[in-house]
Amino acid sequence: MEFVKDYFPPKLIHRYIFSEFFKTFIGSLIMLTGILLISVLMDNMKTFVASQQKPYHIALFLLYSIPKMLVVVASPSLMFSVCFVVGQFSVNKELVSIMAAGVSFYRSVSTLIFFGFFMWFFIIFFSEFIMRPSNKMAANEQAIILKGIGNKTDLVYQLHIRGAEGFYYVYWYDNEQKKIRGGFNYIKINNENMPELVISANSALYTESTHSWKMEQVEEIIFDDKLSVKSFKTYPEKVYTLPENADYFAKPVKTADQMNFFELNEEIKIRKNKGMPYGELEVERQSIFANPMMCLIVVVIGAISGTFTKRSAGISSLAITIGIVILYYVLFSAFRSLGENGGIPPFIAVWFTPTLFSLICAYMIKKFNL
Known part of the structure; x- marks a missing residue:
């Protein structure tokens, strides 16, 4: 009960820090999503121009692609926003004043850490119920766009399965x-x-x-x-x-990133019965819970890193965000690829990187006694 009284309702300082963070976070989210949207548009421009379908299919394809983009940019947006706001408070000596008043650093940024924890679970549910169905709808629109321009999307090549x-x-x-x-x-x-x-x-x-x-x-x-x-x-x-009938040879209606947790379970059972590889599905199933964990990790790392900003919070925050995010995704992608190809167990492939960065968070919390 004492914990509840300390944090609920949020104190003025908590509301102030969180409001500054949230405005930066929303702006970063919109900006990075817009950059990805432009990138997808430019990458597919040749296909869009050659397509014989009505233009609204292109608009729907881009619209249905947005949820996936939001999930991709959520973690970088969180880290930049936390690092920038904490860095700005540090540069302006506001953070020093808060701590001099007897409020510890972690208590000052507790609302940001709570928000990172909330985003971990929010991204899980958002991915399951919005992103994955949207991925399927985007794929359907893309298939319509590709009709008539020499691309076939309904074929399975060189299939070897057990009956x-x-x-x-x-x-x-x-x-x-x-x-x-x-x-x-x-x-x-x-x-x-x-x-x-x-x-x-x-x-x-x-x-x-x-x-x-x-x-x-x-x-x-x-x-x-x-x-x-x-x-x-x-x-x-x-x-x-x-x-076996004809449907036995048909490719799955959905790809791995279009299936939710229960659909992945069912498809894994089907592939096991057919003797087909299912490593990428197992990795995707583990990723449902592991990927969103990055939201909490980057908030903690970003908050601690932001306290060491000396001059420009914007430049420092951007540099730290780029470095951490690139390192995270390089490691995660490498281990994910190993897991999909059977090099290492899917559980290790997916959870190694989040676990490593969680240990880094624990080390930073212990090392920097803020």
Whole structure:
């Protein structure tokens, strides 16, 4: 109860510091989001000009891309704002006056730390319920924009997966026609995990009404119990009934950054059953909780760093923010890539960088007795 009385309602000094910080934070958020928006616009300008679709699809694509940009720039905006405000107070000797009045440094910036903690959880919920659905809608609009300019977005190339009774090796799958083109290979496995049937075809068309596959330019090999060729036949065309339907070969409706926590869980189970790699999904699932943690980390580091600003708070804050953010993202991206490719466990890949920077925060708090 004493803690509640000390901080709620916020004291005048807390409201003053937080109001200065919040105005800077909102301005930084808008500015950095605008820079990213312009960057996306320029990167896709050639595609936008060549597109035969109505202009409002371009506007919707940019609009739906904004939530992801907000999540990306939230941490840099927080760090710059905290570092700038604390640095400005330090340069103007206001921070010295506050501490001389008997208010400790950490108590003075407690509202900023609370806000960083709040942003950690806010970004988690914002990402799950706004950003990820928006990513899917942005991808849909991008697919519409790309129509008619020589880009195909509905193909899966060289897919190797496990089925209920064997293994499939297909070149690519046409979602619209439910047809495998360029090559279809199937190896049926018996109860002793030995091949008993091999089917190779140039193409395979699935018929929904009969649940069968119509294949062209077929080679069929049947093995006996000793793996000797029992039969080898070729057919210009033949119909097979296989355990898997056409949807089994379709690529996921959503990419990893478009799925929420529960959708990622479901897709991981599906990929495990198909024998497909799922490392990037596991990494993405861990990132849902790890990435937003940076909001709290940068607030603590930014607040302590800001106290050592000597002259220009703006320049110093910008330099510190760029350095810390670049270091964080370089480390995080490197370990994330290792995790996605199976080099290290996904948990370590995602949580190593936040843990490292958390230890740096703890060291700074202990080292600089403010």
